[in-house]
Amino acid sequence: MAQAGHVQGVDDEIFVGMLGTMAERQLFRTSTVSSGYGRAVTIPAPHRSGGEPTPPAADPVAIRACLSPRLVAEFDAEWERTLEQAKASKDLVGVHKLLNKWRHVAYGEMRDPGSYFRVLAKAEQIMQTGENPTAGSFEDMQALIRERLGR
Amino acid sequence: MYRIVPDATVSDQVAALPDDALAAYAEVLDVLQLTPWHGEPQRADNPDAEVRRWHFGPGLAGQVVYLILEDRQEVHLLLVQWLT
Numbered sequence: 365m366a367q368a369g370h371v372q373g374v375d376d377e378i379f380v381g382m383l384g385t386m387a388e389r390q391l392f393r394t395s396t397v398s399s400g401y402g403r404a405v406t407i408p409a410p411h412r413s414g415g416e417p418t419p420p421a422a423d424p425v426a427i428r429a430c431l432s433p434r435l436v437a438e439f440d441a442e443w444e445r446t447l448e449q450a451k452a453s454k455d456l457v458g459v460h461k462l463l464n465k466w467r468h469v470a471y472g473e474m475r476d477p478g479s480y481f482r483v484l485a486k487a488e489q490i491m492q493t494g495e496n497p498t499a500g501s502f503e504d505m506q507a508l509i510r511e512r513l514g515r
Numbered sequence: 516m517y518r519i520v521p522d523a524t525v526s527d528q529v530a531a532l533p534d535d536a537l538a539a540y541a542e543v544l545d546v547l548q549l550t551p552w553h554g555e556p557q558r559a560d561n562p563d564a565e566v567r568r569w570h571f572g573p574g575l576a577g578q579v580v581y582l583i584l585e586d587r588q589e590v591h592l593l594l595v596q597w598l599t
Contacts, residue, residue, distance in 0.1 A: 419598040442559045461555065464570060468578040468596050483593045484557075486522065487566045487582040490591050494584065499591075500523040508530060509541050 417474035422463040430470035435480060439466055517548050517583070521592040528595040532577070536597050539572040543579055551583050551590045572597070 420426040424443055428436050446462045472479045490496045509515075521529075532540055546553070547569065554567035557580060565584070571577040580594040 416599070445559060462559070464575055465555070465557075465568065465578075467598060468568075471598055472594070472596060479594075483580055484566065486593055487591070490582055490584070491565065494587065496520060496522055496591055498523045500521045500526045502519045502521055505521050505526055505529055506544075508526070509537060512534065512537055513541065 417471065419467055419471040419474075422460070422467055424463070427463065427466045427470045430474055431466075432473065432477070435469065435473065439469075442466075517551055517588050517590045519544060519548060519590050519592065522594075525592045525595050532595070532597050536572040536577050540577060540579070540595065543569050543571045543577075547579070547581065547590050551581065554579075554581070566593075574598075 420430050424439075428439060431439060442462055446458050450456055450459050469480050486496070529537070529540065551567065554569040556562050556564045557566040557568050558564055566580065566582050568581070569579045571579065576598040578594075578596045579592060580596075582591040582593060583589070584591065
């Protein structure tokens with residue numbers, strides 16, 4: 365049984381993978397980690413293509429590998445709760461929704477570490493003050509969409 | 516009807532969406548003005564939370580995270596993402 369927030373056995377190693385031509389040489393960083401689900405796995409760290417990160421697969425181990433320890437704990441808690449609900453309902457829709465949500469969280473953290481909690485902090489600020497001091501224009505956004513879509 | 520208030524950062528995120536995602540995003544905006552509570556809560560352990568999300572587009576690769584201020588009838592857009 366997984367333990368929420370339990371991350372152990374992290375054993376990073378770095379090696380240079382030789383692929384194809386010299387131009388295709390890439391630096392890989394792999395991690396052997398406790399998956400949190402009763403087995404240790406070795407997974408490639410999320411790689412970057414042309415400097416841009418690639419979203420993790422819709423897989424709990426791949427997603428966890430992209431998260432900070434604090435977010436791993438949050439993911440694990442949701443994962444456990446969702447699996448229990450799925451076992452009771454025999455319906456996997458909730459599992460798919462959770463994985464999709466966390467793919468976005470992981471991708472956001474890869475592109476902009478700390479973004480998940482900054483968004484929540486912004487929401488808290490707006491709730492407390494009743495306004496967003498960095499609000500943009502909805503009309504400008506609509507104009508951009510109309511222009512792009514030719515409407 | 517709820518008033519949509521995007522964060523300034525969202526404008527850049529929307530501008531970066533591919534065309535097919537943008538069309539789906541535009542439909543989400545229409546929905547959020549009417550029934551924002553139909554989105555999923557961002558925190559599964561707090562189903563009534565004001566911070567919610569809505570997935571959109573092919574493969575549900577898009578996600579909008581937003582805050583509902585019910586007393587003001589406002590929906591604050593906080594984040595728009597697209598999994599490339």
